[in-house]
Amino acid sequence: MLRVGVMVSGGGTNLQAILDAVDKGQISNAVIAVVISNNPGAYALERARNHGIDAVAMSPKSYETREAFNEAFLAKVDAYELDLIVLAGFLVTIPEAMTKKYQGRIINIHPSLIPSFCGVGYYGLKVHEAALARGVKVTGATVHYVDSGMDTGPIILQKAVEVREGDTPERLQRRVMEEAEWVILPKAINMIANAKVREVQE
Ligand code: GAR
Numbered sequence: 001m002l003r004v005g006v007m008v009s010g011g012g013t014n015l016q017a018i019l020d021a022v023d024k025g026q027i028s029n030a031v032i033a034v035v036i037s038n039n040p041g042a043y044a045l046e047r048a049r050n051h052g053i054d055a056v057a058m059s060p061k062s063y064e065t066r067e068a069f070n071e072a073f074l075a076k077v078d079a080y081e082l083d084l085i086v087l088a089g090f091l092v093t094i095p096e097a098m099t100k101k102y103q104g105r106i107i108n109i110h111p112s113l114i115p116s117f118c119g120v121g122y123y124g125l126k127v128h129e130a131a132l133a134r135g136v137k138v139t140g141a142t143v144h145y146v147d148s149g150m151d152t153g154p155i156i157l158q159k160a161v162e163v164r165e166g167d168t169p170e171r172l173q174r175r176v177m178e179e180a181e182w183v184i185l186p187k188a189i190n191m192i193a194n195a196k197v198r199e200v201q202e
Contacts, residue, residue, distance in 0.1 A: 007090035012044025014088035021186035030193040070095035106146040118151035128169040141180035143188040
């Protein structure tokens with residue numbers, strides 16, 4: 001059984017997609033051991049509790065220094081003995097000590113077709129605002145491994161989504177979630193749990 005920890009900052013619709021996929025058997029050989037958020041008010045924590053999953057809030061603001069937070073964060077993750085860390089809308093930079101220690105065991109969902117609209121400053125709605133401003137006709141989502149860069153790790157899965165006439169950033173964000181994110185994130189976890197992406201991990 002792959003022990004999975006999901007890191008979240010907000011609403012947690014991707015977390016919900018993962019929980020639903022586990023319930024439906026679309027993700028097998030995996031258990032969600034913990035959900036951790038930097039935001040104590042994140043609705044995602046509620047979703048975890050409703051599922052009987054440990055929900056942990058750890059805000060960098062509660063620590064005197066960033067280093068102190070990073071250390072506590074790594075210790076918490078270590079304590080759960082996780083095989084896979086899933087960043088599902090987690091807006092905190094992963095400490096380098098963690099990307100090193102968990103190399104090949106951290107994945108992230110990003111709401112664009114990397115390498116478009118990614119990197120520093122591209123998160124959440126900003127990604128879709130940028131895509132619409134550039135006038136792309138196709139966007140989508142990407143699941144990738146996390147390395148020490150920002151959205152630079154090896155790509156596991158991508159799914160394209162059509163941009164439509166009259167799209168607003170909010171509408172596009174919703175369609176990218178429904179058609180791409182909630183599909184490829186659970187799928188990637190299932191692939192990893194069943195060792196179908198071994199070649200990418202090494
Ligand atoms: C998702 O769209 C995710 O792709 C994005 O944040 C949203 C979280 O929504 N992540 C990033 O932009 C990371 N750079 P959710 O809390 O409802 O899953």
